[in-house]
Amino acid sequence: MDDKGITIDLAVQGMSCTACAARIEKNISKMPGVEAVAVSYSARTAWVQYMPEMVQPASIMEQIGKLGFKANLPEHAKxxxxxxxxxxxxxxxxxxxxxxxxxxxxxxxxxxxxxxxxxxxxxxxxxxxxxxxxxxxxxxxxxxxxxxxxxxxxxxxxxxxxxxxxxxxxxxxxxxxxxxxxxxxxxxxxxxxxxxxxxxxxxxxxxxxxxxxxxxxxxxxxSGYSKLLNAVVRVERAGVELEIKTEFVRENDYVLVQAGQIIPVDGIVTSGESEVDESLLTGESVPLGKRSGDQVWAGTKNGGNTLRIRTTAAGYATMLSRIVDLVRQAQRSKSLIQRQVDAVSAWFVPTMLLLAFGTFAVWVTAVDPGNWTTAFRCAVAVVLAACPCALGLATPISLVVASGRLAKRGIVVKEAGALERLAQLNMLILDKTGTLTEGKPKISRIHAPTGSKQGLLRLAAAVEANSTHPLAIAIRAEAVQAGLVPPTAADYSYMTGKGVEANVEQRKIGVGNASFVAARNWTFGSPTIRSFAEECQKLGETVLYIADNNRVIGAMSFFDTVKPLSKSAVSRLRKEGVTVLLATGDHPAPALSAAQTAGIPHERVYANMLPEDKLELVDQLKKQDYKVGMAGDGWNDAPALAAADVGLAMGDGTDAALTAGHITLLQPRMTAIPEALLISRMTVRNVRQNLTFAFIYNALIIPFAACGMLQPWMAGTAMAFSSVSVVGNAIRLGAKLKKAAGQF
Missing domain, CATH: 1.20.120 (Four Helix Bundle (Hemerythrin (Met), subunit A))
Structure with a gap:
């Protein structure tokens, strides 16, 4: 529950066309306590957000019943x-x-x-x-x-x-x-x-x-993810193994997963080593090795030995369940095209009824005066030929197919409009760390002219103890590998995208980049530190400085490899007419080095960019009428992700990836971006084909019916099969998307 209430999904029976869905939306939205409602005819579902102190699900279901439909809870939907x-x-x-x-x-x-x-x-x-x-x-x-x-x-x-x-x-x-x-x-x-x-x-x-x-x-x-859900799970409680239903698993329960079984919970491996297939969840085809301390996710398959897992999330709290919810959210949401079609469908039926009366009047008074039989036959043919179902189905059924295919590839679309906007993309801004590169930098060298390297690393690890920045994680990992125990730090002072200071052992220790050095007016204890930094930057490495009481006492450099398929992905995007930019908070030298490896021209590289700078860049490009996409890691890029026409959050299966951007790439592979672009364009093309057919059908069949060139039974049959043809074209899209996925 949030400040807007809680939500519920209902399965709705009895809808005959998209006009029924619109009627349910209109009526339920008027109920006191209902904050928002979305009804999908293609999915036969209703999503309702309501305030529990004002209205209950039973009342909502009863109101839907009064409209002539039957609503059930999700578990009874199928x-x-x-x-x-x-x-x-x-x-x-x-x-x-x-x-x-x-x-x-x-x-x-x-x-x-x-x-x-x-x-x-x-x-x-x-x-x-x-x-x-x-x-x-x-x-x-x-x-x-x-x-x-x-x-x-x-x-x-x-x-x-x-x-x-x-x-x-x-x-x-x-x-x-x-x-x-x-x-x-x-x-x-x-x-x-x-x-x-x-x-x-x-x-x-x-x-x-x-x-x-x-x-x-x-x-x-x-809804292929439903196949990844286990009904029964084996847990260990007080030294005793039990088989219980998955919904009864609690946080911190120890779950035992045999070889070949689907992992039923999110958790941490406490014992055992195995390879886990995450392809059905993230789209990554290569099984990943898991050992004690590694994170595993519900819906992935244990391929090797038995794993003992400490549960961190189960049931509806797992990442798998959240993905299912996001896919449903995308399927029930409406794109701009769909909203326009709904507006047309609202007046379509009344217009056709008036046209039928007009047809009857024209025939009986002007075309064939007094021939009531012919006039009647033509009017009936018009009524039977006219139906907005094909129009109403044209968009949602294709989006259902596309969102399902994307989800199977580890690409989760949160709203239908994002897929439509992605198809129009012609400018893409890439973050460097975690997007273009692996996002797992390692310390290359440590320079400590007046002390020991381990002492410098120990102080840096203390200051970066609570940071989630990739460079901070690299510092802590290096300290652990060296067997160091960092001291406790207090009174942290952060400057986003630049650095951090804290009190360590009664000294003010700072770690930051060149911008942080300038902002804090640090002095250099040795000239060799500058020369060390310049040398590292020429090699394309990132440099952080360490200061003791505003005096720089050393520096360390980091390297982060560019993802293997980054160059191929950038090349595919260019072929699709998308201009690729690199915007990073890193120094120009490592930014240019990564861009060169990925095939991005140096004039399209923006370095030393703070989060607000990336946001401003997005706004500037949008003002120039570009359709802008932003791909980032979902943390410091959040403002730019939200402001872009399409925000693509690069994740590695973390919760953060599911909360940022309009589209989430669960497996942070660069090729997922051109793949999503291709699928979006194929989907929009399919929607336009459906709409074109629906409009051409109505434009041709209704005049033929009005002119007496169709028997009523012919018009009615054609009307019935117009919807079937639209659905069939959407299924054809599914086959094409499956074939296209093989290219990546």
Whole structure:
């Protein structure tokens, strides 16, 4: 819970199109205590943020029920969705069996089959009436219920169109059966449209069943992380081994993981050595060696020996669960394109209904005056042809597929809009340490002209005892390796991106870069320190100075290797039209050295950059109309990550990586950036294809229907399969993304 309340995910059954999702959002958002709500038709879920002292989940679920839908808690989501799909299958089968006899009447109107004589019973108007009535009011009852709830909420959806169009066809035919001349009726000289309403209902059910099946498959692909969750885990408590459910594991429990098993918790290895496969979590294909003291994560696979792990997080607190939440968050969020489409869909159905009335009026008064039958047929065709479902599905279904594929590659997208903005990227700023380089610098040399190197290292380690900066970590690691025990430091004074001072053994000891030296007005105890620093910087190494009571007594240099695939990644980005800059707080010499290795021109290197300088650089580039991306380690780059059009947080599986930026790269490999760029561009291209098809479909089919060039059953069938084609194109995207991932 935070200051905005707590959140809950609900599985929603009964939605027929994106207009239903919009109606739920609109109504639930008006409830007292509800802070935010997002409903996804493609995912069949509702995300609600609420204040528990004002409203409870039961009330929210009850309100959704009043709108004509059924809401379940997440644990019942899959079961509920399968039940809904099963009911849809049964309705489809019955509708299909009852529609087949009605097709005989339609077949006789087609030229190639005009001479075929069918049994009189098959074309009997009373039989047609009976079959059509069952289809219309029993099989089609959910359409009426959905339309009723929509109109009651002063909204429209696909149910309104289907109910209106099929009812018009059925009722008109029903009127003719009871009022037309009996001789003409049984001689088939009076046109009946029972087959129209039946075929349309059957086609819509078929389309919805295919859509539900394909969407279910896409959902399963996107929710692949659920396969990494263990139901039962073996723990050691008070020297006794027990098997318990994973949700009952507590912090500091000792978990035993055998070879070949999925690790069920986040934790620290306390005994055992093994290789752990983290590919399904981070996208890193090479198993990593783990030993006592190493961090392991839930969802990774133990490939070697038994590991004993002290739990640091279990259940919903693990990084795996947080990733699952972020993937769901991305899938339920809406991109700019989706919001624009939703705005169009809101007025689409009412407009089509007005167009249908207009079509009827034009035909009966101007085109074919007095011919009510033709006017009616054209108006019904317009109603049945018009449906915003293909438009509404065009964006979210592709985003579900893409976010799932990215997550499997260790690339977690937090919001749909980030994927859309990433596709437009043409300028990328890279941090150096941890992004372009390995981020694990090591001490190269220590220069202590007036004392011992170990004494200098000991003082530096004391001052850097609490810092998370990579250079501080390198200092502490070197001290441990040398067997040193740093003294206690107190009264820390930091200057972000420059250095730190603290009281150590009644002396003020400082560690910092050249900017920190100048800011503190330190003096140099020996001229050799400057020459040492200049020599190291020429080699591309980073230098830190150590001062005792404002007097520099030594220095140490660090080297950090450039990641092996950095040059390849930069080259791929340039081929995609992205200009790459390097912005680092490091000295110009090591910055230029790293840039040269990675293939970044020297004129695009910015050194001695503080966090606020990087933020200013991002703002300047955005003012020049660049679409700017920032890739950093998620800590000191946080301001720039947030300000960029797309912030890419480079992580190594840490919690920090999940909290910074718009996109998180769990495995800090440089090739993940061009991979994410490629996937985003393929996804946006797929969305545009879907939207283009949906717009072209409506632009062509509706005029044809209005002009009398389509029979109503043809228009209704085309409407049903327009959504299926959009979903199918999104599934095709999944196959293309899987193939593209093989390039990296």
């Amino acid at each position: 079961e509920g969705f399968e039940k809904e799909r099963s009911r849809l299958r049964i309705r489809l089968i019955i509708s299909l069996l009852l529609t087949l006899p009605l097709l005989s009447a339609m077949i006789q109107h087609l030229a190639p089959f005009a001479r075929i004589e069918l049994p009189a019973m098959m074309t009997n108007p009373w039989l047609q009436l009976g079959l059509a009535t069952i289809i219309q009011f029993v099989i089609g009852l959910p359409f009426y219920i959905g339309a009723y709830h929509a109109i009651r909420s002063r909204a429209t959806n696909m149910d309104v169109l289907v109910a209106t169009g099929t009812s018009a066809a059925y009722l008109y035919s029903h009127y003719l059966v009871f009022n037309a001349d009996r001789t003409a009726l049984f001689a088939h000289e009076v046109p009946l449209y029972f087959e129209t309403s039946a075929v349309v209902i059957t086609a819509v059910l078929l389309g919805k069943f295919i859509e539900a099946s394909v969407t279910s498959r896409a959902q399963q692909d996107a």
